[in-house]
Amino acid sequence: MNEKEAATLLGYCAAFDNRKPSQAAAVAWASALHDVALDADTKAAVDAYYTTAPKDPETKLWILPHNVRTLRSKIRSKRLENFQYEPIAGETTAQYLARYRGQVQAIASGRVPAPTERPALEGGADRFVRELEARDWQGMRAIDEEGRPVEAELIDEVRRSGPLGLVCPTCQAAIGRPCKTPGGSEKQPLGKPRAKPHTARLRAASGRDSQTPEQRAAEEQRIRDMSARHLARQQAEPEIHDIEIVDPEGDAA
Numbered sequence: 293m294n295e296k297e298a299a300t301l302l303g304y305c306a307a308f309d310n311r312k313p314s315q316a317a318a319v320a321w322a323s324a325l326h327d328v329a330l331d332a333d334t335k336a337a338v339d340a341y342y343t344t345a346p347k348d349p350e351t352k353l354w355i356l357p358h359n360v361r362t363l364r365s366k367i368r369s370k371r372l373e374n375f376q377y378e379p380i381a382g383e384t385t386a387q388y389l390a391r392y393r394g395q396v397q398a399i400a401s402g403r404v405p406a407p408t409e410r411p412a413l414e415g416g417a418d419r420f421v422r423e424l425e426a427r428d429w430q431g432m433r434a435i436d437e438e439g440r441p442v443e444a445e446l447i448d449e450v451r452r453s454g455p456l457g458l459v460c461p462t463c464q465a466a467i468g469r470p471c472k473t474p475g476g477s478e479k480q481p482l483g484k485p486r487a488k489p490h491t492a493r494l495r496a497a498s499g500r501d502s503q504t505p506e507q508r509a510a511e512e513q514r515i516r517d518m519s520a521r522h523l524a525r526q527q528a529e530p531e532i533h534d535i536e537i538v539d540p541e542g543d544a545a
Contacts, residue, residue: 297330298322304335305355308342324357328364333402337363368400374407375399455489455497462490 293301298321302313328334340363341355377392398404456468463472463483471490472483489497 293322293325293328293330295319295322298325301330301334305338309354321357325360328361333364333367334360336367371399371402371406372396455493458496460490460493461496462492
């Protein structure tokens with residue numbers, strides 16, 4: 293931008309802020325904007341500045357060269373949001389740099405229409421995405437505490453990990469949540485977390501609650517029989533004070 297172009301730009305700004313352009317101001321603006329052309333984007337930057345209300349309503353807007361530079365750069369950068377370089381086969385580094393700069397300049401200036409669609413990512417999906425696509429989403433039936441679906445296979449996996457893997461039959465604590473003491477008070481309506489799960493939850497986790505009455509009775513009888521046999525063996529073994537100890541000389545101790 294030369295002094296004449298800077299004077300023209302100052303006259304355009306004066307239409308907004310009623311400034312009195314001078315030759316000295318034109319020289320200063322030309323020096324500050326020496327690498328900025330006087331084009332439609334430069335005037336659009338002035339428009340953008342004066343169409344944005346200041347934070348303090350009583351503040352008078354007064355555009356400066358750095359405002360023009362910054363807003364003009366934003367206008368041109370916005371056109372490059374969806375830009376994707378179009379290479380040619382076998383190009384050298386120098387050719388790439390020249391073509392890249394040329395394409396960027398053409399789109400940023402508006403001479404070439406800006407891309408309207410984002411460039412698509414090339415290549416296949418990664419392992420995580422492929423695993424998600426391969427899942428049987430029809431199997432999602434359970435709902436967690438926040439209303440989100442949980443896969444049945446995930447619940448089964450958690451259930452095998454211990455008593456917290458299932459809902460407590462006593463206090464209705466959700467999967468993964470500790471059991472709670474009885475509540476009912478105004479300050480603690482839901483009870484406090486228990487250090488240990490309820491007995492019913494432990495029994496359910498161990499699978500004992502899934503047994504029939506006959507199976508439970510047989511299991512209890514088996515335990516009683518084992519205890520009886522163990523007690524009988526202990527009674528049959530001699531006490532250590534009843535054993536006669538003989539020394540090497542053949543005399544009893």
